[in-house]
Amino acid sequence: MSAQAKLLTAVVGLVAVGGGLAAYKTRVLSVPFFEGERIEEWLVEAKVSFLATGREVKARLSLPAVAVEKGGGQESGSLGYSYNVENDRGEYTAVWSSQARDEGQALYYRVRFKQGLASGGEPQAATETPKPPDVPKLPGSLGVAAQNIVTRAKSVSADPDSLFVAMFDQINSANSSQEYVLVKRHYEKEGMATPNITMGIDLLGLAGIPARLAYGVNLNEENSGQVPVALLEYYDGAFWKIRNPLEPSKILDGREVFVWHRGGGPLLEVSGGVENSQVTFTVVKDRLPLATLTDLRDSPFLVSTILSLPASERAVFRYIVLIPLGAFVVVLMRNIIGIPTLGTFMPVLLALALLEIKPVQGIVMFSILVGAGLWFRFLLSRMNLLVVPRVAACVVIVTLLMMLMGVISSQLGLSVGIKITLFPMIIIAWTLERMSLIWEEEGKRSALIQVMGSLFVAVCAYYFMKVSQIQYWAFYFPEMLLILLAGILIIGRYTGYRISELIRFKTFSNA
Amino acid sequence: MPEDTVTEGPETEGVEPVGSVVLATDNGHKWWHRWFRTPAELRELGVVGINMRNARFLLPNNPRRLYDLVDNKLRTKALAEAEGMSVAETYGVLRTPHDANIVEKILAGRDAFVIKPTRGSGGKGIMVIDKRSGKNFVKPSGAEVTPADLKNHVSNILAGLYSLGGKRDFALIEYRVQPARLLTALSFQGAPDIRVVMLHGYPVMAMLRASTKESDGRSNLHQGALGIGIDIATGMSVRAIHHGRPLTHHPDLGVHLIGVQLPEWDTILSMAVTCHEMTGLGYLGVDIMMDETKGPLMIEVNARPGLAIQMANGIGLLKRLEPVVEQHRRRPGADLATKIAFSKKHFRAKLPPPRDPS
Numbered sequence: 001m002s003a004q005a006k007l008l009t010a011v012v013g014l015v016a017v018g019g020g021l022a023a024y025k026t027r028v029l030s031v032p033f034f035e036g037e038r039i040e041e042w043l044v045e046a047k048v049s050f051l052a053t054g055r056e057v058k059a060r061l062s063l064p065a066v067a068v069e070k071g072g073g074q075e076s077g078s079l080g081y082s083y084n085v086e087n088d089r090g091e092y093t094a095v096w097s098s099q100a101r102d103e104g105q106a107l108y109y110r111v112r113f114k115q116g117l118a119s120g121g122e123p124q125a126a127t128e129t130p131k132p133p134d135v136p137k138l139p140g141s142l143g144v145a146a147q148n149i150v151t152r153a154k155s156v157s158a159d160p161d162s163l164f165v166a167m168f169d170q171i172n173s174a175n176s177s178q179e180y181v182l183v184k185r186h187y188e189k190e191g192m193a194t195p196n197i198t199m200g201i202d203l204l205g206l207a208g209i210p211a212r213l214a215y216g217v218n219l220n221e222e223n224s225g226q227v228p229v230a231l232l233e234y235y236d237g238a239f240w241k242i243r244n245p246l247e248p249s250k251i252l253d254g255r256e257v258f259v260w261h262r263g264g265g266p267l268l269e270v271s272g273g274v275e276n277s278q279v280t281f282t283v284v285k286d287r288l289p290l291a292t293l294t295d296l297r298d299s300p301f302l303v304s305t306i307l308s309l310p311a312s313e314r315a316v317f318r319y320i321v322l323i324p325l326g327a328f329v330v331v332l333m334r335n336i337i338g339i340p341t342l343g344t345f346m347p348v349l350l351a352l353a354l355l356e357i358k359p360v361q362g363i364v365m366f367s368i369l370v371g372a373g374l375w376f377r378f379l380l381s382r383m384n385l386l387v388v389p390r391v392a393a394c395v396v397i398v399t400l401l402m403m404l405m406g407v408i409s410s411q412l413g414l415s416v417g418i419k420i421t422l423f424p425m426i427i428i429a430w431t432l433e434r435m436s437l438i439w440e441e442e443g444k445r446s447a448l449i450q451v452m453g454s455l456f457v458a459v460c461a462y463y464f465m466k467v468s469q470i471q472y473w474a475f476y477f478p479e480m481l482l483i484l485l486a487g488i489l490i491i492g493r494y495t496g497y498r499i500s501e502l503i504r505f506k507t508f509s510n511a
Numbered sequence: 512m513p514e515d516t517v518t519e520g521p522e523t524e525g526v527e528p529v530g531s532v533v534l535a536t537d538n539g540h541k542w543w544h545r546w547f548r549t550p551a552e553l554r555e556l557g558v559v560g561i562n563m564r565n566a567r568f569l570l571p572n573n574p575r576r577l578y579d580l581v582d583n584k585l586r587t588k589a590l591a592e593a594e595g596m597s598v599a600e601t602y603g604v605l606r607t608p609h610d611a612n613i614v615e616k617i618l619a620g621r622d623a624f625v626i627k628p629t630r631g632s633g634g635k636g637i638m639v640i641d642k643r644s645g646k647n648f649v650k651p652s653g654a655e656v657t658p659a660d661l662k663n664h665v666s667n668i669l670a671g672l673y674s675l676g677g678k679r680d681f682a683l684i685e686y687r688v689q690p691a692r693l694l695t696a697l698s699f700q701g702a703p704d705i706r707v708v709m710l711h712g713y714p715v716m717a718m719l720r721a722s723t724k725e726s727d728g729r730s731n732l733h734q735g736a737l738g739i740g741i742d743i744a745t746g747m748s749v750r751a752i753h754h755g756r757p758l759t760h761h762p763d764l765g766v767h768l769i770g771v772q773l774p775e776w777d778t779i780l781s782m783a784v785t786c787h788e789m790t791g792l793g794y795l796g797v798d799i800m801m802d803e804t805k806g807p808l809m810i811e812v813n814a815r816p817g818l819a820i821q822m823a824n825g826i827g828l829l830k831r832l833e834p835v836v837e838q839h840r841r842r843p844g845a846d847l848a849t850k851i852a853f854s855k856k857h858f859r860a861k862l863p864p865p866r867d868p869s
Contacts, residue, residue: 003571335562388670437672443734495563502547505558507755509825 007493011486018482021303025477029295029303035287035472043284044217044258045311046109047225050270050277052101057272059107061279062261063092066113078107091263101272108310112286113258123239124262130235133205142186145179150206160209160236167203168248171196194230197245201232210235212264214242216257217281224282224315233262258283282312287472305478319352321474322465324481326351329461331491338500340446341454342434349427350454351461359462363455365405366428370451373398373432374439381436395429557827559818564794568710568832572793573814580790581812584629584683590789596782597808599625599800600686611665611682615658623687626661628668628680634729636673638664639687651700652728688808691801693774697721697739699763701728705741705773705799705807707783708816708828711839712847714780714854715831717741718823719748719773724763737761738823739768744859746776750825757825779807780854784847786812796820824860831858 025031048061063085076083081096096107138146149170157163170180183203187195197213204211215228231252232245242252242259252259260281261267270277286293297308306317326348333339333347341347354362376397380390402425431451439447464470473480543549553560559568580586591598602624603617610617618624627637640648640656647655656664665682667673674680690702697703701722708716718738722728725735732738732752740750751758751768759769773779783797786809796816799807821828834857838845845853 338561442731446733493566495560495566497550497553497558497560498562501558501560502550502553504755505553505556505822506544506547507752507757508548508553508556508558508822508827509757 004493007489011489014482014486014489018479018486021479022477025296025303029292029299031292031296031476033477035469041112041114041286042219042258043286043311044111044113044219044260045282045284046111046260046279047282047310047312048096048107048109048268048270048277048279050105050274052103052105053273053275054100054102055272056097056099057101057105057270057274058095058097059271059277060086060266060269061094061096061107061109062263062265062267063094063109064111064258064260065090065092068092076107076109081107091265105274110311123236123241125239126235130210132208133210135202135205138183138186138202142183145182146203146206149177149179149183150203153203154207160204160234161241163207163209164204164232164234164243165248168200168245171200172246172248197230197232200245204234214259214262214264215267216242216244216252216259217283219256219258219283221283221285221315221318224312225280226282227278227280228260228267229257231257231259233264280312282310282315284311284315287476307476318475319355321478321481322355322471323348323352324484325465325470325474326461328484328488329464330457331488333457333460335491335494336498338498339453339457340450341457342431342438342450343454346427346431347454347457347461350458351465353427354458354462355465359459363459366455368405369398369401369428370431370435372401373428374436377432377436381440391429391433394432395425398425398429398432553827557830557833558821559828559832561818563829564818568794569815572710573795574791577791578814581792581795581814582630582632584627584631584811585681587790587812591786591809594785594789596785597805599688599808599810602684602686604629605665605669605682605684608666608669611662611669614662614665614684617684623689625685625687626664626668627683627685628673629683630674630678630680631668632673634731636664636668641687688800688810689803691774691803693771694719694721694801696764696766697737697761697768697771699723699726699728699761701726701730702800703739704730704810705779705801706796706813706816706820707779707799708794708796708820709783709787710794710832710835711850712784712787712845713835713838713850714743714783715835715858716820716824716826716828717743717746718820721761721768723753723761732817732819732823737768738819739771740820740824740826740860741773742860743780744855746773746779747771747860748773749860750823752823755822774801775806777851780851781847782807782809784850788847 022033026033046061048059050057050059068085076094076096078096081098083094083096086093086095094109137143149167153163153166153170157166170177171184183199184195187199190198194213201211201213211232211234214231214233216231218226218229220226229244231242233240233242235241240262242262244250244252244257268277268279293307296304298304301308306314306321309317327345329351330341330345330347334341334344350366357365373394377390377394380393385393431454435447435451438450548556580590585604588598588601602621605611605614605617622642623640625637625639628635631637638656638661639651641651642649644655647657648661649655668680668682671679688702690698694703697719698721703719703721706718706720707714718740720730720732721737721739722730723735723737727734730736735754737758738752739748740752741747742749748769748771753762760767779799782799786797787793787795790812792812792814794814794816796813798810798813800810802808818828838853842849
């Protein structure tokens with residue numbers, strides 16, 4: 001078979017498989033092909049993990065009452081565990097139990113609900129009037145200080161709400177009064193997980209307001225495997241209300257926080273001699289109706305692909321499925337248009353970094369870092385260092401520069417929050433090394449052209465990967481990547497001129 | 512624009528006397544030629560683009576496994592010496608950091624030499640020393656190099672700074688070519704080299720690369736070096752370009768560039784074809800330097816020769832490559848002499864350039 005025929009077969013095959021799977025999904029499973037109207041449902045997945053030590057295990061996870069009662073979707077995943085939901089006067093608990101278990105265990109519980117429908121943080125009428133709280137006695141001068149705080153706070157506030165705000169404003173403030181500092185130190189020394197909240201609960205108790213710990217989940221997709229957010233529930237005489245002690249004056253926003261657990265009891269209880277038990281949450285915004293998603297998940301793996309994974313693992317693929325799209329843009333830019341870049345796939349990495357940092361800030365930051373780094377790099381080159389130590393020195397300098405930028409921007413009060421991860425850091429160090437080599441060997445002009453070309457391609461790739469319809473296809477129809485692959489193969493056999501060559505050969509004249 | 516009205520239709524080929532000052536009076540000049548050429552025009556001219564070079568000529572004819580033969584200068588030289596070809600004499604190969612420390616001992620008694628990485632590309636990492644001045648060495652530009660600088664350069668080569676893919680490398684010390692006076696006259700510093708591009712062992716195009724003040728002794732065309740097209744049949748220069756634009760005189764030296772006859776042209780051609788035979792690469796470029804006393808010396812073989820050569824010759828490569836493909840299909844086993852004869856017959860420059868009397 002000639003190369004041409006092989007290529008043709010491969011392209012037809014890829015398009016047939018990719019297109020066929022996509023067609024099956026839309027026709028038979030009625031997955032909408034176009035993004036269409038956003039349904040936007042949140043999927044919150046709780047993952048309970050622990051190390052079992054060979055004994056009988058029982059795990060109890062408190063559940064959000066709203067999600068269970070309102071009948072949003074809920075499901076649990078756990079192989080070989082017996083599972084049931086316990087209802088104790090409106091408080092729900094998932095109970096898993098199993099015989100002798102060993103090693104790391106993971107139990108999943110998923111809840112789905114429409115965005116903004118129910119945060120679970122609404123004021124809740126108390127079924128019975130709570131008993132006046134009993135407060136641990138603080139010794140000596142601490143007790144006096146605490147009493148003073150409460151008296152003063154009470155004198156300036158009209159009701160439990162304003163008392164709560166006044167109290168936590170002081171607790172969170174960096175320059176609070178002597179008495180606060182004294183009491184705060186005491187709680188910090190006790191070595192509690194959340195000293196500020198425990199202190200708040202005790203102080204509210206002293207003021208005669210019952211208060212208890214609650215837990216919520218940030219509705220933020222970026223942050224997979226997040227730990228529960230500690231919230232505070234207090235009784236205002238008629239209702240139990242929930243607020244975030246870090247933002248005391250703000251009413252809880254159902255679009256940002258979902259209250260998973262309230263009512264004071266423990267969030268998670270695991271018995272049976274296990275170690276390291278913890279619960280983490282992953283939040284995913286789903287754009288498919290639940291019924292469709294369930295159908296998909298039960299299909300053979302070729303059809304279900306990444307959708308059959310637990311949310312925490314699926315979240316990882318949110319960016320990974322975009323990489324082929326970026327690669328496609330690079331192929332287009334290099335082989336059809338002919339834009340020179342530093343390295344072949346560096347622009348894809350840069351584009352991914354831009355997805356995390358936002359393009360304008362990202363490019364400004366990248367330019368400043370590369371510019372400053374390059375300057376240092378030339379200082380280094382005067383010392384005639386060997387290659388590897390020189391790259392290492394570059395990495396150290398870039399790290400310091402990043403720290404400096406972070407500090408300066410926060411000093412200037414720029415809330416841009418430079419989210420520099422390891423990832424852009426490597427790109428920048430590598431770009432520096434590569435660029436300075438080209439600078440020396442081929443002159444500054446080609447170094448600048450190549451770095452500009454890379455930036456341009458990265459920005460193009462970024463905007464391509466940013467299109468939400470394209471993200472939708474990549475994520476819900478990963479088999480379409482096979483069609484993209486076919487496209488790349490075809491470009492691989494493109495023997496025509498690059499657009500840059502039309503310009504390069506503009507002066508071509510016959511001899 | 513008045514040029515627009517002169518002629519319509521396809522460009523008339525090469526009717527101007529090439530030696531005249533106004534070289535590029537294209538009759539088919541269009542307004543857009545200031546900015547670009549259309550793909551149809553380039554196709555008409557037979558210009559080969561990078562995609563076409565790679566897909567049609569490099570990939571099918573140059574198997575990956577053969578690349579190391581030419582990417583590693585030690586292997587290329589060994590092959591060439593086995594064929595009895597003239598190459599620059601090897602003074603020594605530095606392989607270990609210890610060798611780097613005794614580099615001065617190896618160089619004892621040598622005043623002029625070249626240090627280069629065995630796996631370098633594009634002329635990277637090459638250091639040329641012309642003479643000594645006390646303890647120091649002197650580059651052609653007159654800059655002095657201390658023994659410590661020299662050691663450092665060798666260490667960088669060994670660490671792979673200049674090698675393809677940054678792999679560890681060896682440093683090669685060899686004879687410093689004393690370029691023939693005829694050629695140095697065409698070049699602002701630096702020695703011009705001759706590049707012959709071949710397909711299936713048929714020489715298809717040749718050029719001479721001469722440096723300018725702008726290119727700073729280097730012979731890369733995009734850095735401002737001159738590309739001087741050489742007639743395959745006669746070895747005479749027929750055309751010169753600087754940044755893609757034709758010219759007749761060296762921009763810095765003012766010497767006439769057209770109509771210069773290269774000496775030992777037949778030797779050069781047979782050296783080039785031998786390089787094809789010894790490496791097995793189907794599409795390749797051979798770089799040759801002309802030494803004042805030793806004649807042509809093979810410097811390196813390039814498995815990915817660039818496309819600027821067609822600008823220097825004013826002829827699209829495809830116009831030469833296609834006949835070769837056809838000829839190779841008809842007579843696959845042709846020998847060296849037959850191939851050279853074919854090239855000389857078919858790739859003769861259209862107008863033998865008149866030698867400028869000045």
